[in-house]
Amino acid sequence: MTNTGEREGGEGRAGPLWWGRRGQAVLDVGLGVLSAVECGFEGVLFARETHLPAVVGVLFGVAVGATLTVRRRWPITVVLVSLATSPAAIGFLLGVVSLYTLAASEVPRRITGLLSGLSLLATFAVMYVRTVGDVEASGAFVVMLSAFIAVALTAPPVLYGLYQGARRRLMESLQERADSLERELGLLAERAEERAEWARREERTRIAREMHDVVAHRVSLMVVHAAAVQAVASRDPEKAAKNAALVGDMGRQALTELREMLGVLRAVEKVEEPVAVAAAAAAAGVAGLAGGPVVALASAVEEGPTIGELEALVGQSRAAGMVVELVVHGEGAGYAAVVEQTAYRVVQEALTNCHKHAPGAEVVVRLAHRGDEVAMQVENGPGDREAAGAGLPSGGNGLVGMxxxxxxxxxxxxxxxTDAGGFRVSAVLPGGVVAG
Incomplete structure (x- = not known):
């Protein structure tokens, strides 16, 4: 026989031999002792009826009753022993407990039904044979009495065993689902943390680009104006004063933009935890939670200059002594804020590079509106190579950032x-969502 009943009532292997727990071993051994004692007494009666020595009856009864100890290991075997000894009227406890164990075990239902039916018939036959000669009544009464006793001894343990087996399987299924859900939640939490970390890295990179563009451009113009002040201070005090005023204006603008960027950084710190929650919500598919902090942060970072401010940007470079021309083709509608900001920053960084690497060169800024996209190009001619980069350090991140x-x-x-010895920067951006 295979171990078909080992899981009945067990959840693990912490007890001796085939028992799942020590309590199961104690229970089964206790039931085996009680059954052995009962069957021993009944074996004496059986020995008297068959004219056998009492010792034989006792030993036979004890051996039969003790089989209840292995009910979890071999439930079918215990039921068969009960069926085999039913004509001797031995093993009341053995029969009831073995049927319950069989019904509660993992034995196929057809085998359980077959053995339960055989047990019902055997109990009915034994009761009928033992009752028909002792009761002074009609045969119908004896049949009804035998059937009632057979059902009473067979149906309750089988039904209760089926209930316990179904309940145990349900609990195991729920536990498996709970474990699976816990694993899935753990994976979702890990993915949410990864997304949150990715979002933080993206925000840090974007803010770093913003600060680079703001600082590099303004400070470059300040250095150019400061050099001009130094050059003309002795021979043209009026022009030197004008350039000094421009330096002051550039410094104030740089400070204003830096304060704005620092304000965004503080906002990032405040919403860092909500961003992680939003990422977890996005991983779980909860769009409502994922929208708030992320959209607010994105809108705060995306607020910035527009294409309409390019004329003023070019004017600042002209004021610094650069020969720069702005050429606009077409008429642009309102582009998405991030598109306008990116276009402005590309032109701004390209002009900054012209100040650094091509001082004195002529620069042409071209802007073209092409329906659903906007193109920009900044091209400079050859500059003064000896003066290029004088006093204007470069971190090498300008082109990378653009x-x-x-x-x-x-x-x-x-x-x-370019073929003429200059440098050209070109970019084409999709217009995106039309503003307003």
């Missing part, structure tokens, strides 16, 4: 030297 901005919006970015 490329990242443009590609992040699905645009096209190209940069490189």
């Amino acid at each position: 490329r990242e901005r443009v590609l992040a919006l699905g645009g096209v970015f190209v940069s490189g030297p």
Whole structure:
């Protein structure tokens, strides 16, 4: 026989031999002792009826009753022993407990039904044979009495065993589902944390680009104006004063933009935890939770200059002594804020590079509105190589930052030297959602 009943009532393997727990072993051994004692007494009666020595009856009864100890290991075997000894009227406790164990075990239902039916018939037959000669009544009464006793001894343990087996399987299924759900929640939490960390890295990178663009451009213009002040201070005090005033204006503008960026940084720190929650909500598919902090943070970061401010930007470079021309083709509608900001920053960084690397060169800024996209190009001629970069350090992140901005919006970015010895920066951005 296979171990078909080992799981009945067990959840693990912490007890001796085949028992799942020590309590099960104690219970089964106790039931086996009680059954052995009962069957021992009944074996004496059986020995008297069959004219066998009492010792034989006792030993036979004890051996039969003790089989209840292995009911979890071999439930079918215990039921068969009960069926085999039913004609001897031995093993009341054995029969009831073995049927319950069989019904509660993992034995196929057809085998349980077959053995339960055989037990019902055997009990009915034994009761009928033992009652028909002792009761002074009609045969119908004896049949009804035998049937009632057979059902009373068979149905309750079988039904209760089926209930306990179904209940145990349900609990195991619920536990498996709970474990699976816990694992899934753990994976979702890990993915949410990864998304939150990715979002934080993206925000730090974007803010770093903003600060680079703001500081590099303003400070470059301040250095250029300061150099001009130094050059003309002795021979043209009026022009020196004008350049000094421009330096002051540039410094104040730089400070204002830096304060705005620092305010965004503080906002990022305040919403850092909500962003993680929003990422978890997005991983679980809860759009309502994912919208608030992320949208607020994105809108705060995306507030910035527009394409309409390019004329003023070019004017600042002219004031610093650069020969720069702005050429606009077409009429643009209101683009998405991030598109306008990116276009402005690309032109701003390109002009900053002209100040650093091509002082004295002529610069042409071209802006073209092409329906659903906007293109910009900044091209400079050859500059004074000896003066290039004097007093204007470069971190080498200008072109990288421009490329990242443009590609992040699905645009096209190209940069490189021209045949005339200058340098050209070109970018094309999709218009995105029309504002307003």
